[in-house]
């Protein structure tokens with residue numbers, strides 16, 4: 001029996017390319033650890049065929065199971081150490097090393113890839129409340145930027161089998177490629193409860209066993225995201241043109257056609273860490289976009305005489321990039337402007353308002369927003385830790401959108417200055433489409449300006 005087991009093991013290992021196939025106590029059961037290169041199903045199928053062949057027909061009903069516990073990825077230990085002194089032990093995947101960042105939790109059920117490639121997460125670690133992450137792998141179409149800017153991801157259960165027709169690599173492989181540290185087997189529900197109680201905390205993740213917990217706590221205590229200019233870190237360095245819209249399956253409301261016919265509208269977009277789907281949606285609504293670096297002088301933007309200027313999403317503290325606020329002040333009133341997320345905060349400051357840090361921010365795909373002029377409620381995709389304080393805004397600025405979870409300002413219109421802003425993500429990536437209409441409103445502003453001129 002032992003000999004047969006060994007034979008089964010060896011042949012299954014050789015055929016399936018699995019390094020360490022082993023039989024369990026029942027000789028018909030072969031465990032096939034899922035290699036990152038082969039999908040779980042492929043590895044199991046190959047192991048089954050090889051085992052049947054090797055038994056010379058004696059064992060027909062070979063049961064192959066993907067060996068889930070520990071073996072799909074060589075087990076490496078990791079820790080997340082928070083500034084409150086707590087130590088969270090984890091299994092590492094992705095890159096090795098030590099990183100520091102602010103820990104936020106994201107409640108989206110889908111879209112981990114879009115979240116990971118959103119440059120607004122620079123300086124942060126994302127803990128996913130969705131307990132199962134990695135199941136659809138990574139594809140090449142849903143990237144929100146060319147790289148991963150966040151410092152680490154923290155998950156409850158890393159899916160070892162990938163099942164999606166577009167998947168090109170596993171999450172583990174992607175994290176290795178992008179040098180992002182992954183932490184699995186963390187009780188993300190407990191972690192989220194801590195962050196909700198105490199507010200956002202700075203943390204250190206490490207795969208380095210030589211560092212003491214105390215050393216890591218001190219590291220976490222000595223760092224803050226407040227006051228750090230991260231816009232210029234993630235921004236493009238040279239201007240570039242963008243004209244490609246989203247694919248046809250995005251035309252769910254038939255609205256882009258009408259605006260397209262009135263275009264093209266030339267938009268200059270400040271890249272504070274712009275998400276690609278914002279550019280695609282603007283293009284779908286008939287815009288030709290010139291993307292410029294975060295520090296690009298407003299005078300140069302105005303020289304291009306665009307129809308409108310867009311201020312993008314971006315990471316970190318809006319008060320740490322005074323140059324962006326100065327540029328916005330220079331442009332305000334001269335051209336129709338639209339700001340999303342960081343762009344909303346930068347414009348809020350340019351209007352004369354102040355921003356402040358929320359306790360644990362908004363990160364998810366299910367935040368209800370009320371559009372005040374009509375009372376319509378939108379479900380929105382959100383990712384921000386700072387907010388505009390409406391009490392500091394001058395007369396003339398209308399708060400048009402309210403986050404119904406906590407009543408914070410989620411959108412503004414400053415009619416006299418031809419400005420509109422929203423604090424969340426109408427590009428729906430990841431998230432619902434409810435706010436897509438914002439792009440149309442921006443185009444309407446630009447058209448009205450053309451007519452008036």
Ligand SMILES: NC(=O)CC[C@H](N)C(=O)O
Nearest residue numbers: 314316341342384385386
């Ligand atoms: N998505 C964004 O633009 C985020 C804005 C800003 N970094 C914040 O945390 O509030």
